[in-house]
Amino acid sequence: MMWWWHGSSVYGMFGHGIWWIWHFTGFIVFWLVLNALGVIALQRFMRPRLDGTEYSSRKAPGIPPMSILEERYARGEIGRDEFMEKQRDLGATGS
Numbered sequence: 001m002m003w004w005w006h007g008s009s010v011y012g013m014f015g016h017g018i019w020w021i022w023h024f025t026g027f028i029v030f031w032l033v034l035n036a037l038g039v040i041a042l043q044r045f046m047r048p049r050l051d052g053t054e055y056s057s058r059k060a061p062g063i064p065p066m067s068i069l070e071e072r073y074a075r076g077e078i079g080r081d082e083f084m085e086k087q088r089d090l091g092a093t094g095s
Contacts, residue, residue, distance in 0.1 A: 066087070069083065069086050069087060
């Protein structure tokens with residue numbers, strides 16, 4: 001009885017050499033790159049925005065909250081009602 005891997009090759013079922021090492025290496029590199037891109041994408045979307053659209057204590061540590069509120073109102077980020085409500089809230093806390 002003749003087995004399917006018995007053929008003209010002396011290397012058995014792996015053919016003429018070590019091609020499988022390149023395929024295996026390519027497979028590993030592909031998945032490493034794919035996972036790295038996934039981690040980078042998650043970090044970008046989960047990180048708070050520090051480009052001026054969201055205030056943070058790291059962005060403006062010395063600016064009083066009322067002036068930040070006035071800037072946001074002046075830029076049109078918040079409406080009059082929200083400005084008045086937040087102004088009352090900040091006035092009540094004594095900040």
